[in-house]
Amino acid sequence: MKKSMGFKRTAVLVLVLVLLCGSFAACSTLPDLASGVAAGEFPVDVNGVTISAKPQRVAVLSPSLADVVLALDLETQLVAGSSECAQESLRDLQKVDASDAQAVSAVNPDLVLLDPASASAEEALRDAGLTVLNIAPAADRGGYERLFAQVSSALSGGGPGYDAGIATAQDIFLTLDEITRVVPNDTVVTACYLYDLSGSAVTGDMLGSTIMTYSGVTNVFKDVVGGQFDYDTLRMSNPNIIFCAPGLKNELESDSRFSNLQAVRSGKIFELEPRLMEWQGRTIVECALEISGSAFPELTEESSQTTDPTSKIESQVSSALTSSALEADQTEYEPLQEGDQGDQVLAMQTRLDELGYLDTDYDGHYGEYTASCVKDFQKANGLPETGQADETTQKLLFSNRARRAGEAAASPAPSPSPEPEGESSEEGGEEEEA
DSSP states (O other), X not given: XXXXXXXXXXXXXXXXXXXXXXXXXXXXXXXXXXXXXXXXXXXXXXXTEEXXXXXXXXXEOOHHHHHHHHXXXXXXXXXXXXXXXXXXXXXXXXXXXXXXXXXXXXXXXXXXXXXXXXXXXXXXXXXXXOOEEEOOOOSSHHHHHHHHHHHHHHHXXXXXXXXXXXXXXXXXXXXXXXXXXXXXXXXXXXXXXXXXXXXXXXXXXXXXXXXXXXXXXXXXXXXXXXXXXXXXXXXXXXXXXXEEOTTHHHHHHHOGGGTTSHHHHTTOEEEOOHHHHHOOSTHHHHHHHHHHHHHOGGXXXXXXXXXXXXXXXXXXXXXXXXXXXXXXXOOOOOOBOTTOBXXXXXXXXXXXXXXXXXXSOOOSBXXXXXXXXXXXXXXXXXXXXXXXXXXXXXXXXXXXXXXXTTOOOSSOOOOOOOOOTTOOXXXXXXXXXX
8 A cells, every 4th residue: 555645844734724624615606607508518608718518638828727727626637737837746747838839739728728927828829729718816705716616617617617616715715714713813913925126026906915814914015906016115014024935035134225124123034935825726725824824923833843833723723624524524424444344335445446545456345455545544634543434534535625645644643543352354365355
């Protein structure tokens, strides 16, 4: 059995929290993007572009839209992406230059996704006979639901596709709601994000500004638009904290223009990758965790060996989301253990296979190997590693919050419980059973 691989801590946090989000958020009422179209059927009209059939070969020329596709679990429809689509799970995806219409055409896509940042290539791609869909980024919560609904409708059709997009967006923002509940709210903390020292920043018309609000800080440029600021505005707002692109911290500290800013004097300058402010899939939760963890160090675990500023926030938010999500599942699951067999075991094995934990033949018998797979699932999902499928394990296993093999656990799982003594195994014989 392949064991879970370690991921970079911040990447783990976003997966932990988002996959724990339940599907119990109510769908909001937005204009129907596919009115008159039967549920899940094509053609579908999105942003004035008619998509006649479910696209099987999609080229995505925006890293942010690629992030949305990943959040919707629709990456199997992708055949190519721009070089900026640097998500780890898209590492092996064929890369194309958005400005090279011939190269994009060569991968034979039946749909090309891009956003205003890559729209300069749109005309040439259309001239090449390609179906091109330009989807604008979100700036707030409502726009986020619109964004997900449009991408999901384009790739999955009207009706269920639209609803799935809304539900996924709501689940992600549910996590931001929980972060807001965790961070202190008795003090106003002002902040900004600077891309450079020449006037580029996150302003109020960008989703990054909304993320900052959910993280417990107020963007000093929330009333500014266009992604540009002037020095006088920054000086007068005098933020408590400055977040900036990597490499700017030393420049800020050595530039006399900024020496009197409170954030500089108190050493509250934190470097964050620009992608955290720009990619609009599950990355927005990673961004919120980084901002809140840096802004509120009192939330960190009181341990000399703990250097991750988001660990306690992760623990509290994960706990709240897990509890709510599992309580929403009213199915009664009969506990299973090694030696059991039958349809319930077979259903569990099938689900373990779908999530990548079980990679051999199975027949409904709960053998030693199945128990090992259950332990791997429990470890990856932050549950006690008993190898026994109790009700909690099965509720999470069959939910859409279940973590796939290869994703690290939310927090160190308790030590495995000792196996009951005297319990016989029926797996003897020439061929080991699953």
